[in-house]
Amino acid sequence: MEKLKKTERIAVLVKILSDSPNHIFTLGYFCDMFNAAKSTVSEDITAAKKLVEQMSLGIIETIPGAQGGVRYKPLTSEKKCLEFLHDLCIKLKDSSRIIPGSFIYMSDIMYNPVCCSRLGEIFASRFSDMGADYVVTIETKGIIPALMTARALNLPLVIARRDNRVTEGATISINYLSGSSRKIQTMSLSKRSIMEHSKVIVIDDFMKAGGTIKGLHDLMAEFKAEVVGTGVVVSTLEPRLKLIKDYYSLFILKDVDTIKKSIDIEIGI
Amino acid sequence: MEKLKKTERIAVLVKILSDSPNHIFTLGYFCDMFNAAKSTVSEDITAAKKLVEQMSLGIIETIPGAQGGVRYKPLTSEKKCLEFLHDLCIKLKDSSRIIPGSFIYMSDIMYNPVCCSRLGEIFASRFSDMGADYVVTIETKGIIPALMTARALNLPLVIARRDNRVTEGATISINYLSGSSRKIQTMSLSKRSIMEHSKVIVIDDFMKAGGTIKGLHDLMAEFKAEVVGTGVVVSTLEPRLKLIKDYYSLFILKDVDTIKKSIDIEIGI
Numbered sequence: 241m242e243k244l245k246k247t248e249r250i251a252v253l254v255k256i257l258s259d260s261p262n263h264i265f266t267l268g269y270f271c272d273m274f275n276a277a278k279s280t281v282s283e284d285i286t287a288a289k290k291l292v293e294q295m296s297l298g299i300i301e302t303i304p305g306a307q308g309g310v311r312y313k314p315l316t317s318e319k320k321c322l323e324f325l326h327d328l329c330i331k332l333k334d335s336s337r338i339i340p341g342s343f344i345y346m347s348d349i350m351y352n353p354v355c356c357s358r359l360g361e362i363f364a365s366r367f368s369d370m371g372a373d374y375v376v377t378i379e380t381k382g383i384i385p386a387l388m389t390a391r392a393l394n395l396p397l398v399i400a401r402r403d404n405r406v407t408e409g410a411t412i413s414i415n416y417l418s419g420s421s422r423k424i425q426t427m428s429l430s431k432r433s434i435m436e437h438s439k440v441i442v443i444d445d446f447m448k449a450g451g452t453i454k455g456l457h458d459l460m461a462e463f464k465a466e467v468v469g470t471g472v473v474v475s476t477l478e479p480r481l482k483l484i485k486d487y488y489s490l491f492i493l494k495d496v497d498t499i500k501k502s503i504d505i506e507i508g509i
Numbered sequence: 510m511e512k513l514k515k516t517e518r519i520a521v522l523v524k525i526l527s528d529s530p531n532h533i534f535t536l537g538y539f540c541d542m543f544n545a546a547k548s549t550v551s552e553d554i555t556a557a558k559k560l561v562e563q564m565s566l567g568i569i570e571t572i573p574g575a576q577g578g579v580r581y582k583p584l585t586s587e588k589k590c591l592e593f594l595h596d597l598c599i600k601l602k603d604s605s606r607i608i609p610g611s612f613i614y615m616s617d618i619m620y621n622p623v624c625c626s627r628l629g630e631i632f633a634s635r636f637s638d639m640g641a642d643y644v645v646t647i648e649t650k651g652i653i654p655a656l657m658t659a660r661a662l663n664l665p666l667v668i669a670r671r672d673n674r675v676t677e678g679a680t681i682s683i684n685y686l687s688g689s690s691r692k693i694q695t696m697s698l699s700k701r702s703i704m705e706h707s708k709v710i711v712i713d714d715f716m717k718a719g720g721t722i723k724g725l726h727d728l729m730a731e732f733k734a735e736v737v738g739t740g741v742v743v744s745t746l747e748p749r750l751k752l753i754k755d756y757y758s759l760f761i762l763k764d765v766d767t768i769k770k771s772i773d774i775e776i777g778i
Contacts, residue, residue: 353663
């Protein structure tokens with residue numbers, strides 16, 4: 241392969257780093273790729289770092305020492321984050337989203353890959369310094385924002401199931417009381433999916449009273465894992481007393497008026 | 510903001526394009542961002558295009574005309590694809606993955622964000638020219654590779670449910686016969702999730718006889734949608750006669766020997 245120019249090296253470096261957020265690449269990796277000296281690659285990294293920060297495209301971080309290297313963090317600036325949530329909020333207010341039972345249809349937004357990638361980056365920006373080992377969620381809809389958060393943080397995703405599937409081996413199950421429907425439900429997780437004494441971030445799509453998320457916290461306690469952050473895309477204003485404290489909710493759904501056909505939702509952060 | 514140098518513009522261009530695979534950006538978008546003339550941005554795109562292809566990092570494509578612009582396709586070369594699947598195959602052969610019932614534990618691999626991103630890019634490379642409108646899957650495990658395929662193709666993801674949840678509005682449901690367990694099961698999909706006469710790609714994590722995927726094909730027929738591609742991560746060798754034809758399977762699971770504790774699996778493509 242012909243040797244790359246400095247300008248080309250920087251572009252490749254930025255691309256490879258940002259394709260694998262939070263993955264630590266050694267300097268040697270790029271020295272081999274570019275057939276260049278460490279000092280050259282170091283200079284390239286400095287230039288890439290400056291550029292990415294100048295354009296508010298995240299942060300490139302160098303980690304010193306034997307385990308060191310360089311990594312990219314997709315930090316969303318507060319301004320960009322609010323702009324994005326503001327646009328999304330307008331879409332969510334569309335009265336055609338109202339579904340019988342005062343629910344709102346969100347799948348088209350939540351399952352849009354550009355949109356859920358951004359939601360994941362927003363959660364990742366919030367929880368990036370928590371030293372988490374896993375991102376945990378429960379099937380089904382929570383998987384989407386949770387996977388995108390896991391991708392942005394480069395952490396394994398763990399999915400609790402609402403039943404006991406045979407293909408996961410031995411599981412730990414708990415019963416929990418769904419906060420809004422007051423029904424006893426079960427959630428299960430394969431024993432081998434989380435190491436004891438881990439730190440986890442809990443992500444879900446929707447929270448009413450918080451019963452399911454409380455269940456996930458309880459399930460984590462069974463794994464001797466510590467919940468270091470909890471994020472939900474939408475939480476409802478009522479009931480005001482939630483079963484968990486300290487959660488980060490991107491939107492607060494205040495009211496769905498099925499008669500007037502209006503949705504009252506606002507940014508929660 | 511100070512004006513960017515050519516070298517910097519190319520790096521930013523490559524980053525922004527590859528952050529949103531298959532999203533078409535207008536030239537004007539980058540002209541505004543860089544405060545530069547169209548001719549300048551065109552030259553930058555040509556340079557970025559050459560670089561990305563030279564490094565086998567995908568393809569940058571310019572689309573002429575009024576609806577035109579530039580987009581990035583994360584095409585995985587056959588060589589890179591096979592290297593990646595080869596490494597994964599070795600991991601999947603680890604006998605500690607055997608679970609009672611001749612299943613193999615794959616969640617740690619499937620839910621690893623780097624790994625599932627790559628799987629999604631491989632499916633996307635295969636199906637990129639099919640003109641699909643949606644990527645369709647069924648809960649739960651299929652969601653992960655399906656979302657990553659949707660991300661790489663910039664298509665909305667659609668998730669069929671195994672029950673009728675109230676929060677999705679009117680649904681279309683079908684009964685299907687699970688090919689291996691011979692049980693009648695139900696799958697449902699919100700009526701508003703797919704427009705009639707769409708083209709869809711079906712992605713799932715695992716296929717034995719193909720009953721579930723056949724069910725998804727039947728469900729698509731109810732939406733008057735055409736299935737233009739079907740991809741599974743792992744399919745079993747037995748039964749050899751599957752309920753569907755024309756599928757793309759990354760791995761073929763030939764045998765799980767619970768006595769000898771060995772897993773016989775190979776690359777399927």
